Amino acid sequence: MVHTEETLARLAAIPDLTVLPGAPLSRYTRFAIGGAADIYAETSSAEAFIAALHVARESGEAYVVIGGGTNLIVSDEGFRGIVLRFTARRILSAGERVVADSGAVLQDLVDFTVERGLKGLETLAGIPGSVGAAVYGNAGAYGHSIAERVRTVRFYDGRDVRIFDNEACEFHYRESVFKRHKDWIIFSTELVLENADASELRKISGDIVNVRNEKFPVTMKCAGSIFKNLLVTDLADGVAARVPARVIREGKVPAAFFLEEVGAKGMTRGDIHVANYHANLIYNGGAGTAADLRAVIAELKARVEQKFSLTLEEEVQYVGFPDAPRP
Ligand SMILES: Cc1cc2nc3c(=O)[nH]c(=O)nc-3n(C[C@H](O)[C@H](O)[C@H](O)COP(=O)(O)OP(=O)(O)OC[C@H]3O[C@@H](n4cnc5c(N)ncnc54)[C@H](O)[C@@H]3O)c2cc1C
Numbered sequence: 507m508v509h510t511e512e513t514l515a516r517l518a519a520i521p522d523l524t525v526l527p528g529a530p531l532s533r534y535t536r537f538a539i540g541g542a543a544d545i546y547a548e549t550s551s552a553e554a555f556i557a558a559l560h561v562a563r564e565s566g567e568a569y570v571v572i573g574g575g576t577n578l579i580v581s582d583e584g585f586r587g588i589v590l591r592f593t594a595r596r597i598l599s600a601g602e603r604v605v606a607d608s609g610a611v612l613q614d615l616v617d618f619t620v621e622r623g624l625k626g627l628e629t630l631a632g633i634p635g636s637v638g639a640a641v642y643g644n645a646g647a648y649g650h651s652i653a654e655r656v657r658t659v660r661f662y663d664g665r666d667v668r669i670f671d672n673e674a675c676e677f678h679y680r681e682s683v684f685k686r687h688k689d690w691i692i693f694s695t696e697l698v699l700e701n702a703d704a705s706e707l708r709k710i711s712g713d714i715v716n717v718r719n720e721k722f723p724v725t726m727k728c729a730g731s732i733f734k735n736l737l738v739t740d741l742a743d744g745v746a747a748r749v750p751a752r753v754i755r756e757g758k759v760p761a762a763f764f765l766e767e768v769g770a771k772g773m774t775r776g777d778i779h780v781a782n783y784h785a786n787l788i789y790n791g792g793a794g795t796a797a798d799l800r801a802v803i804a805e806l807k808a809r810v811e812q813k814f815s816l817t818l819e820e821e822v823q824y825v826g827f828p829d830a831p832r833p
Pocket residue numbers: 536570571572573574575576577578592608633634635636637638639640641642643644645646647684690691692693722728729730731823833
């Protein structure tokens with residue numbers, strides 16, 4: 507691994523960059539699964555991050571950017587290459603506008619806005635992870651998503667720092683332009699909110715957090731929902747006809763409906779389990795492996811495909827699997 511040694515030396519020379527060779531990625535994922543990365547590097551400095559990115563690109567080694575690791579499945583073999591993380595977490599406001607660095611914790615942003623009586627993010631309460639990844643995947647819950655409040659996104663496209671307005675971000679359900687441009691790194695986002703009563707917002711977000719903590723206990727090693735829900739308009743007529751109207755919410759059929767129909771609840775392989783109360787929730791009991799996790803996911807997809815001729819799409823992102831799309 508002479509190449510990695512050289513890369514390591516070049517990364518170590520970048521001021522403000524923390525560089526860890528052989529870092530176990532299980533420590534950086536909520537699933538608590540994943541082998542070591544050749545190199546893990548993090549910084550809260552945009553300049554250092556850009557310098558690290560250039561070293562990574564010039565090295566010819568693979569690299570990947572992660573946030574809080576709450577939506578990742580990392581291979582048991584880890585990642586052959588460089589894992590980068592941008593950790594700047596400033597959150598600033600001016601009137602109804604708020605700017606948040608992408609390394610800020612989404613919940614901190616929600617709390618920040620709620621405490622200032624700024625309405626618009628309270629239903630995102632309890633979604634784990636960072637602001638940057640929330641923009642990347644257009645995170646949302648309770649019928650709302652972050653896209654509704656994003657005014658601009660500041661990102662690095664590999665050559666320049668650029669700013670996109672909301673339209674250019676091409677937000678859709680759990681999608682954005684950033685998912686299609688894996689080399690674009692989000693640095694910060696500006697959001698526009700509305701003045702409202704802080705105590706009402708606090709009640710909404712507090713109630714949501716309580717419900718979420720019941721469904722996803724804070725210590726649960728998981729990624730929330732494994733599969734994306736499905737827009738009714740995207741379903742083939744034959745499939746849509748088999749979905750009872752009562753399960754459709756905000757124009758979407760929960761993936762859990764199809765999963766439940768194929769007996770997913772309570773499925774177990776090794777120490778990987780499908781929750782017995784939620785067919786789209788898979789967790790690691792503590793000794794689970796990525797291999798078993800992927801096998802369960804593959805089995806569930808195959809069952810749904812066989813019964814409904816429908817391919818479920820993962821919401822989780824894969825790291826370190828040569829046969830899976832790069833996150
Ligand atoms: C218990 C639980 C409940 C959840 N509930 C919800 C929910 O209700 N709604 C929902 O939408 N999600 C939910 N999720 C999924 C997860 O919280 C979101 O996907 C979250 O946005 C991921 O944030 P992260 O920082 O952990 O990102 P990571 O998991 O580290 O990364 C996710 C993706 O974002 C990319 N990324 C990260 N940072 C950047 C950046 N700065 N620039 C460009 N790309 C970047 C990564 O490359 C990766 O592809 C849940 C997860 C858990 C564990």
